[in-house]
Amino acid sequence: MEHFIKCGDTLDLIQSVPKNSIDLLVTSPPYWAKRVYNGEGEIGSEKTPEAYVARLADFFDELKPYLKDEANVFINIGDTFFGSGAGAWKKYLDGEGNVTEVQKERKEKFFTTKPLQPKIRQNGKLYQNKQLLLIPSRFAIEMQEHGWLLRDDIIWHKPNRIPASVTDRFNNTYEHVFHFTLKKKYFFDLDAVKVLGQNGKMKNPGDVWSINTQPLNGDHTATFPESLVEQIVKCGSPAGGTVFDPFLGTGTTWVVCERLGRKCIGFEINEGYFNFASQRFREAKGKQ
Numbered sequence: 001m002e003h004f005i006k007c008g009d010t011l012d013l014i015q016s017v018p019k020n021s022i023d024l025l026v027t028s029p030p031y032w033a034k035r036v037y038n039g040e041g042e043i044g045s046e047k048t049p050e051a052y053v054a055r056l057a058d059f060f061d062e063l064k065p066y067l068k069d070e071a072n073v074f075i076n077i078g079d080t081f082f083g084s085g086a087g088a089w090k091k092y093l094d095g096e097g098n099v100t101e102v103q104k105e106r107k108e109k110f111f112t113t114k115p116l117q118p119k120i121r122q123n124g125k126l127y128q129n130k131q132l133l134l135i136p137s138r139f140a141i142e143m144q145e146h147g148w149l150l151r152d153d154i155i156w157h158k159p160n161r162i163p164a165s166v167t168d169r170f171n172n173t174y175e176h177v178f179h180f181t182l183k184k185k186y187f188f189d190l191d192a193v194k195v196l197g198q199n200g201k202m203k204n205p206g207d208v209w210s211i212n213t214q215p216l217n218g219d220h221t222a223t224f225p226e227s228l229v230e231q232i233v234k235c236g237s238p239a240g241g242t243v244f245d246p247f248l249g250t251g252t253t254w255v256v257c258e259r260l261g262r263k264c265i266g267f268e269i270n271e272g273y274f275n276f277a278s279q280r281f282r283e284a285k286g287k288q
């Protein structure tokens with residue numbers, strides 16, 4: 001299978017892709033204020049959750065012309081607690097409990113994977129420490145406002161999630177995977193993902209998928225598991241079709257496409273991750 005994998009900014013590279021050519025877009029964008037992948041101005045570093053979801057929806061709008069009319073879009077996105085990580089960095093908070101510049105600088109300097117939240121003044125409403133920001137829901141609503149048709153809110157349940165040290169709420173063990181389409185009629189191969197029911201007949205697998213996280217070697221910790229992508233590629237694209245991941249990361253979508261006989265278009269801005277993905281692809285291909 002011929003794939004088209006490049007290192008660079010997706011919004012530049014997409015222009016070399018033919019219009020109306022993509023059957024399925026499957027991806028996991030950088031989450032808001034969680035990690036530094038590339039530095040200043042990158043997606044995920046916006047000053048507020050509202051600015052983040054607006055930018056992300058604009059980003060997917062730019063990719064629309066390259067999708068076929070009957071295309072599917074599956075986007076995995078995680079949530080953030082306002083001020084999360086603040087406990088560990090308490091001494092860097094100001095008198096009102098806001099995250100200070102000092103804290104921000106320290107986090108950047110040490111390239112920490114701890115949450116990296118911009119300084120937002122607490123307002124006792126949405127912005128207060130410990131608040132679950134509902135970023136996935138805000139993003140899904142923003143996409144609807146941009147004209148995308150939301151068909152599913154799939155819960156990716158992670159059975160192997162390590163216990164958290166929190167004592168005043170439950171450990172988070174799931175993320176959302178939103179399924180959007182452009183039109184009311186679209187490609188969908190339910191038979192490809194049916195599971196055996198108790199009555200011995202094949203049935204719809206439902207919208208809660210229990211799939212273990214899959215750690216990889218290297219420093220990219222936000223990878224999605226191959227079986228999650230496999231399920232989506234099987235139902236969301238025809239055999240031999242074209243699958244696009246605009247945030248390729250460690251190349252999970254690329255590896256899965258090769259295995260399932262789909263052409264992968266994948267772009268990754270970070271050279272280190274791009275090289276990692278290329279190496280992973282070569283190794284996976286060697287094993288097949």
Ligand SMILES: C[S@@+](CC[C@H](N)C(=O)[O-])C[C@H]1O[C@@H](n2cnc3c(N)ncnc32)[C@H](O)[C@@H]1O
Nearest residue numbers: 009010028037223224247249250252268269270
């Ligand atoms: C959450 S990770 C994706 C992880 C991926 N699903 C995997 O399994 O490895 C997001 C990735 O998007 C990349 N990225 C961020 N902005 C980008 C852009 N404008 N163009 C291309 N890649 C970008 C980041 O460098 C990061 O590797």
